[in-house]
Amino acid sequence: MAMDVSKVGAESSVHEHAYGWRELATYALGIGARRDGELAYLYEGHDGGIRAYPTYGVIPTFEPVRELMGLAGIEMAQVIHSSQQIAVHRPLPPTGKLQTVAKVDGFYDLRRFATARLTTRTELEGELMFETTWSIVVQGEGGFGGKRPPKEESLSIPKDTEPTFERAFATSTEQALLYRLSGDDNPLHADPKIAAEAGFEDGPILHGLCTFGHVGRAVVLELAEGDASRLVGMGGRFSKPVWPGDTIVVRGWDLGDGAVALQAAVSERPDPVMTHMWARLSKA
Known part of the structure; x- marks a missing residue:
């Protein structure tokens, strides 16, 4: 199945993602959190409830992103995740039910392969929590005459400067x-x-x-x-x-x-x- 570049602007259905302390703790362990110094992200008995690492905001986007990839005819075997961005608007409470919608922002042509740019918005009870941007290389789908991808946000590392x-x-x-x-x-x-x-x-x-x-x-x-x-x-x-x-x-x-x-x-x-x-x- 060839990638369908006419799907620019298409949106996924609304995907719900319920979470609680188990989901937040499992994620924290998955990104290497340790008991010493990070117990607040691992234990539901923490004062005020378990805390969430904000990069958890990528988790509720998996299903809507997969839906759009299928809609656009992109197969998992073709893709390489090339970059990721996340904007965090509010910290997550200890429990909740998130609603996420993904959108095809664009398809870009790099001749030998293509890049798909997908964006997501995640809300909790009507309030915006996260926005993410996914850039995905799609192998074997270049040369369709599209534009090159836009520049992504970055910050330059100072030359000849030791890291903080x-x-x-x-x-x-x-x-x-x-x-x-x-x-x-x-x-x-x-x-x-x-x-x-x-x-x-x-x-x-x-x-x-x-x-x-x-x-x-x-x-x-x-x-x-x-x-x-x-x-x-x-x-x-x-x-x-x-x-x-x-x-x-x-x-x-x-x-x-x-x-x-x-x-x-x-x-x-x-x-x-x-x-x-x-x-x-x-x-x-």
Whole structure:
């Protein structure tokens, strides 16, 4: 089935996502949260109820994004998640029922392949909670005469400047199996045979959004004194795969006024795994 570029502007149905402390804690564990220093994100008995890492906002978008990909004739075997952005409008309460709608923002032509840009809006009881932007490479679908993709938001890393912080997170060999419990159940991240067929001979890779969540944790822990409600936006490109068991190293440069330039790598290999990364923090 060929990608249907006439679906620009199409919207998904409204998808509901009910969550409580189990969902929030499972997600926090999936992005590596630890008992020491992060118990508020893992335990429902915390004063005021369990807290939520704001990158949880990607979780209710999976189903509407999949619906639109199917509508546009995009098969999972064709896609590579190339970048992700999230805008956080309000912190999540400990329980709720979210409503999410996805939209096809555009299809862009890079000759050898295409890029699909999808956006989502998530509300809780009529109030906007999250907006996300997904950029997805669609292999084998370029050359249709479309425009090139627009530039994405990014913040430049200051030249010849040491990072404000560097934080290392050791992932477990079961990290992808744990993260997929939150709903991102693509077998590429679980099944060695499927991973090998996709070119990953060393085994299933970690979800890009799991790495994304680790980066969000680093910003919260290093620059927001553990208060995740201050993380109001984040984005970046996925540049290299991460394998469960790798150690994710996040470096951040505090640029002032809540702006943070970021880069993520793994200690096992030299190349960055996420680039063009940025975060925005509200004032304390």
